[in-house]
Amino acid sequence: MANLTAQLRELFLPEQWNIGVVPQPLHEVALQGISKPVRWLTRPKGYEFYADPFGDAEDDTVFCEHFSYRTNKGVIACIDRDGGVTVAIERETHASYPSILRHDGRVYIVPEVASESRVVMIDFATGDERVLLEGVPAVDPTLLRHAGRWW
Numbered sequence: 001m002a003n004l005t006a007q008l009r010e011l012f013l014p015e016q017w018n019i020g021v022v023p024q025p026l027h028e029v030a031l032q033g034i035s036k037p038v039r040w041l042t043r044p045k046g047y048e049f050y051a052d053p054f055g056d057a058e059d060d061t062v063f064c065e066h067f068s069y070r071t072n073k074g075v076i077a078c079i080d081r082d083g084g085v086t087v088a089i090e091r092e093t094h095a096s097y098p099s100i101l102r103h104d105g106r107v108y109i110v111p112e113v114a115s116e117s118r119v120v121m122i123d124f125a126t127g128d129e130r131v132l133l134e135g136v137p138a139v140d141p142t143l144l145r146h147a148g149r150w151w
Helices: 002-012 026-032
Strands: 048-056 061-068 073-079 085-089 096-103 106-112 118-123 129-134
Touching (some): 048 096, 073 096
Antiparallel strands (some): 061 073, 073 085, 096 106
């Protein structure tokens, strides 16, 4: 019975997520909490949601997963400061968690594409893609530069 209840809940009450933007530095939020009003993005259609936001303060944009229950797949969207949404990365498979990094003046995105069993890095400006790890179904891959090295 519990399995049937879960299936019915998923069918009639799908998960809905959204993204809120706070015009406050992260270190302030960590130390003092949120002290400025949250600006919620306009929610997509009822059969879609936004999740996994990554803000790019230099361009005042947010990259995120834009999931559709109709296709059962996510794409990477870019949302500008006015709420305009464009598809930044669309693959044949599900893509989510668009980890952003800047290096030498370029913007790179490392999305989760676990169903492809690889980790890729995509140059946002050109769309060029490089495989970083093959045969690894990584979930939420994140690159970090620390002490002159990439981790």
